[in-house]
Every structure is written in C-alpha cells, then in structure tokens.
Amino acid sequence: MKDRGLDRRDFLKGAVVGSAAAAGGSAAIATAEVAQAEPPAQAAPAVAPQAAGYTFLNLDEAAFIEALVDHMVPADEISPSGTDLGINVYIDRALAGAWGKGDRLYMQGPWKQGSPSQGYQLPLTPAQLYRAGIEATNAHCRKTYGKSFDRIEAAQRQEVLVGLSTGKINFVGGPPVRVFWATLYQTVIEGMYSDPIYGGNRNKAGWAIIGFPGIIAVHRDHVEKYRGKPFPTKPLGISDMS
C-alpha cells in the first residue's frame, strides 16, 4: 500500500471496471496481482490480520488513513507503525459506529459558524466530517503536489500535516481545517491508547510505549512499594480479564 506505482487500491478499482468489461477470468488475475502488489506484512508480534478489513472507509480514505497513521506513528525503536498498532482499524470502526454517526451530538439547526469558544457547530456527523476533510486534503495535495496524500513523499506529508495543524491550509468551501485536524488528531490518539477491544493499540503496544499498565489497577500496596521506582508490568486489557 506504500507502493508508489500500482497499489491495491488501483488494482481493486481496476478490477471493478475490468469485471464490468470482461467478467470471468479476472478473479484469478486479481488474486495473483494482489499477492504481487501486497507483500506480506512485516513480521510483527501480531495476531493481526495481514490486511485490515474496513467497514466505513472507501479505498481512497483507507489509503489516506493508512498513510497518515504510519507517518504520525512511524515504526521505530519505540513502537510498531500506526497500521501495525491498528490505529487505522480503530478509526474505521469509530467512524462506522455510534460516535461516527453522531451519537450524543445535538444536530438541530439553525447552523451558524459561531466563535471558537462555542465549540463544534458543523452540520456534520464525525464520519461526514472525516469524509469531507480527507477529500479536501487530497484535493489540496493533488493541487500542490499532483498526487493524493498517500502517494506523496514523507517530507511532503509532513508539510501537509503542518499545514493542517497550523491552519495554513484552507479548505475552500469545505469544513474548517482546525475542526477537521482536531478530530483527526484525537482519533489517532484514541487508536493508539484506547483499550485493544476497540481495534487499535494492538497487543497493548501503545500502552507499552509509556509503561501504562492498562487495567491492572489494584495499587493499594504498590503506592508504597514502587514509590519513585518503575512499575514492572506487562499491560493487560479488558479482554485479558474477561
């Protein structure tokens, strides 16, 4: 998926077009092509599936999110990459679920922009905001670099994220950049540090970054015992104790 040439998305799109033109025979080609275009995932200590299945993100959006989370959370000595942590899966599930659909969000008009101190005022659910924001970011990337976000170089991605986070990029006719960025950033953090039952923080590798013990939380004796000392632990999540 990080391939600059033909990637899984191109192939899958082509497969649909192709299947309309010449049904039959394409399935076998597809299998072969996917196998070629998609090298096996790097050996991670993961029980994770090799490719994420998505319930909300379309192909362009999936490519955007995968590129985004791997740029923001690169594989290094601290942790696996964003996709190996499952942050993309977390985001997909969050957008498809109640939160993404606007659960607990007051959605009655009239709609006014208001001041920043009045908080979220868009007539969009989080999922709709995400969709519009990715489209606008990709439009910006195509205009500036001639390619969508997932196909530009790391330095260019960095430039785009700085532009989004500082408001230097402006979505003409789209949602306010600062609102999109705040939502995007928050969900990346959630995918890194929420309990693994939500699809991110795979193998509790997010918690391991900071030494957070997860749900181990009977510290009555630990308060004295580990005062000023590191607490040696392998983090546990909800499913480990269910």
Add this chain to the structure above:
Amino acid sequence: MTTKLGEVDVVIVGLGWTGGILAKELTEAGLKVVALERGAPRSSENDYSLPNIRDELRYVVRHDLMQNTARDTITVRNNPKQEALPMRRLGSFLPGEVVGGSGVHWSGHTWRWTDMEFKIRSNYEERYGRKFIPDDMTIQDWGITYAELEPYYDKFEYTAAVSGKAGNIAGQILAGGNPFEAPRVRDYPLPPLTPILASEMFTNAARNAGYHPFPRPSANASQPYTNPDGAQFGGCQYCGYCQRFGCEANAKGSPHMTVIPIAMRNPNFELRTHSWVTKVLKDSDGKRVTGVTYTNVLNGEEFEQPATIVLLCAYAINNVHLMLLSGIGTPYDPVDQKGVVGKNYCYQTGASATLFFEGKYFNPFMNAGGSNATIDDFNINWTFDRAPHNFVGGYNVSGGFNTPLPIGYRPVPSGTPQWGSEWKRATAKWYQTAMVINASGSVMANRHNCFDLDPTYRNAFGQPLMRMTFDYQSNEHRMGVHAAGVVNEIAKSMNPTKLNPATARTEPWTVVPYQSTHNTGGTIMGTNPRDSVLNKYLQSWDCHNLFVVGANAFPHNSSYNPTGPVGALAYWTADAIKNRYVKNPGPLVQA
C-alpha cells in the same frame, strides 16, 4: 394525553446526591416519596465492575455516564452581544445522567465552604470598603452561616467516607491539617489517603516556601468503612480510574451505594427511572406548586405526578432550566438587573504547570481521586491581603494528578512535535516522570453572567434550551496572574528538569476542553426575595412547597469543589422539612 397519578407527599426530580439524601431522610420521617430520574438504573455490581469499568474511551472520551446532549443541552455565548449557539456535545463540564447522578463519577473532593463565602460582601466591605468590589460584581451574602451548617457537613463527611486530616478541631489548630479551615467539632471519619510521590514532593516544596500543605480531603475511603447508615465501603485501590468512572471497590462515596439503596429498602419510597420531568405545575394563585409533569422516555407516555412538596434535585443547571420552563419566579434581566431566576451563574478558573523530572518515576496511574496535597494560603486565609493584588476571591493550589489516563494525559515539554518518532520518544520519556501543580480559582458573580431561555433552539421535548451567558472578568484575570505566579514559584523551587509554566488565563471561556463540572448559581439563596430565588433552607420565596437543592443555590463560586456544601445543604433542607415544614407548611423565613 397526560395520565394523572395519585398524589404523594413528596416528588423528587433527579436522584443524585441531593435527591438521594432527601429521599432517605424524608422516607425515614414517614413521608411517601417518589423520585423521578431521567437516567437509567445502574449499580456497582453490574455496571461499574472489573474489567469493563477500566475503559477510558467509553467513560472519559465518550461520556457514557453523562448527559446526552442530543436530547437536551444549553446554548452558550460569552456576552449578551453574541448570538448563543448550542453546546452540541459535552466538553467544559459533565453533568451525570444515571441513578446517582454526578455523584457516581465525581472524584470525591469534599470541602467545607466557610463564612468567607457565606458573608462575602460583608467581609470585603468591612475590610476593604465598598469601592473594592466592582460595580458589576453582584456578590451577596448567602443568608446562612458556617456554624449553622457545621453539623450537616459532619453528617455528609461521615456518610460519604471522607478521608482527611483535621486542621482545626473546636479552635485547636492541628499539625498536618489545613490550619485555615473553620473549626470542626470532630475529625474526618477516616485518616488521609497514602500520599503519592508527587504530592509528597509538592508538600515539601510548599512547606519550604512557607505555606501550609495538607492532604486533600476526599470521599475515597482510605480503609474499609461502614458509614452510620450501615453502607459498606471497600478501601481505595489507588486505581487511577476515579473521576468519570463508577468505583468498583465501593471506595468512593457515592449516592448509588449509600443513601439511595437505603431509601430503596423503605416501603415509603418509589424510584421511577427513564422519567424526564418537563415542568413544575403551579396552583392557580401561583403561591404553591401542585406537582410535576414527566415523560417516560422508554415509550413517550406523559404523566402528571401531584405532590404536596416538590424537590428539584437535578444537576444545578437543569434545576435552573426547570424553574425557567415552569415560569416560577421572575426571570433575571441583565440589562436592567431586575428579576432573579437565572442570576449569578458562576464557574471556576485556574492555572496549571507541568513539571518534568528526568529519571524520577511518579507512577501517575497509581492514584486516588484525592491523593493530591493542597495549600489554602491564598484561599480561605483571610490574613492574605487581597488589596495589593486587587481581586476578590481566592484559589487553592495542589500537586499531583487528576485523571492520568493515556488518551487524555501524555505530558511533553513545550515545543515537542505533535507526531512522529521525536514525539513518541518524548511521550515515552515523560509520561511517568512528570507531575502537575494546579491552581483552582473562584469566580465572582457578575451582572452579565446569567441564564435565560434561548429564543431559537429546542430540546427533544420541544422546549426551549437554556441559554448560558458567561465569561471571565478582569477580577478573575488578576487572580489568575497571582495564582500562576505562586504555582511557578513552587514549581521552580522543586528544580524540575523541564517546566511548562502556568500562565494566567486571558482568552474567553470556551465550551471545550473539559474544565470543571462546578457550575453554580441561577436560583440563588439569600436573605430576601428581591435579590434571591430561595431562602436559606433552599425553599422558593414564591412557592413555599418547592425546594431547589444543589449548587444552583450558590450566590457565587469559590475555588473549592462544591459537593461538600451541596451535601450539607441537602441534609440541612431535609431537617427543615422534617422538623418544621411538615408540621406547619408555609414559608420558613418571612420575606
């Protein structure tokens, strides 16, 4: 079609701390009580148990125990010139919406507010002269005294298992406690929690600077405890999942495991959950209320519940909303400053520093709701002269952690990138080696800060949302400058490797991010009906069989968490109803 039910002695709207206390006390006095709670029934055993309660995303980020703003919210603006817009999701504050209310998800900080608040205008005028108080600062005396409330503070502390160290028993100042506290008749029911390293370091630094640190009193049982009503508490496990969560150990004093189950065992009591009260009904002459209307939100059925006494015990903001929706009392107009309902909405302010100590392990995840240490030298200390700093009110300063869970709390030094390997390294390095010093400051009433009904937006029941007009004033800015100075002075004396210093707040109040669920005022108590909605027993001046119980009654906000006086006032009101009102219904204070 509305079904009219049989009359009961008392109907309670909202079953959190205040409703729970009144339900228990009044059913024990033989009254037939019905409580209407808009939220769902939840219990420690079934809902707040391990492992599912340890879910930061569900409880902190997604607000599982909180009011659902899709159904009812408020509109907000900073000043009357602005157009108010709906708070479309929760942020700055988090009212609870379950049986137990916000008493389920609070962190347990329990303070005794003193005559420094209850006689605020008299105190400042006497010491500094009338001109010291700005013209638009509408602070006023509360009409109650600390001495009157002391037994009720005591009762609440023993009910809720408050752990702490007394600083003043009957005038004798005790080492290690808060020397500025007003005299108490006896100590807390439980000794303080075990201090964490961060609070110990803060304590030493504050003491070296000449201040008077003490362990923050908190309804986190420092050891197993049985309260005077027989409710059983486990000892606090320092789990770090306190604020925003129900307590699986039953170590956090909460209404759903103390007063409410006791009321539930009494045949005089009936709880109806999923019951949304839309209006308080007035008698034809407007001198009494006759009951309430409510909707069963499981099926849309509407009911009228007649009652001899109506107690509004919802969250402070929702009590005020119900008063405005029901047309009881004269709504406050900030332009001509006439009317009272909606007046003196107040909030809180603060200033916070993060201290980074390379190689020092604080283990922030080992933490109780109240394991911080605090100083009150700039708060209820009347020897602190406000004149040179030109502000009314005060602030307390504490060291430790609030909710140190990783989605919300990953401190890094200023200037650290927001993503990438360098960010990850900084997060890994500092999560366990940082601590926080925080000042929590009072907010004085101001003529422009108020509630009324919004002209445009409506809730799921077709009723106008309540409109909040609020911003900080120059008094709070001046206090913030002083508070940031003290926080930074203590922080620097601790020689951190790096410091994100505290700064005084200058920007307007915003609905994001979370700040404090300490919203006060709107139906304030006072000495006369011209400038207050309630008398000192939280009884409506307009309708004597209506009591409005909660922080909505506070004429201004102090730097302290409000639950201490909220609980004490609920017991005080219960006594006034049991011992006086029932025998001779009518105004308990002559207007």
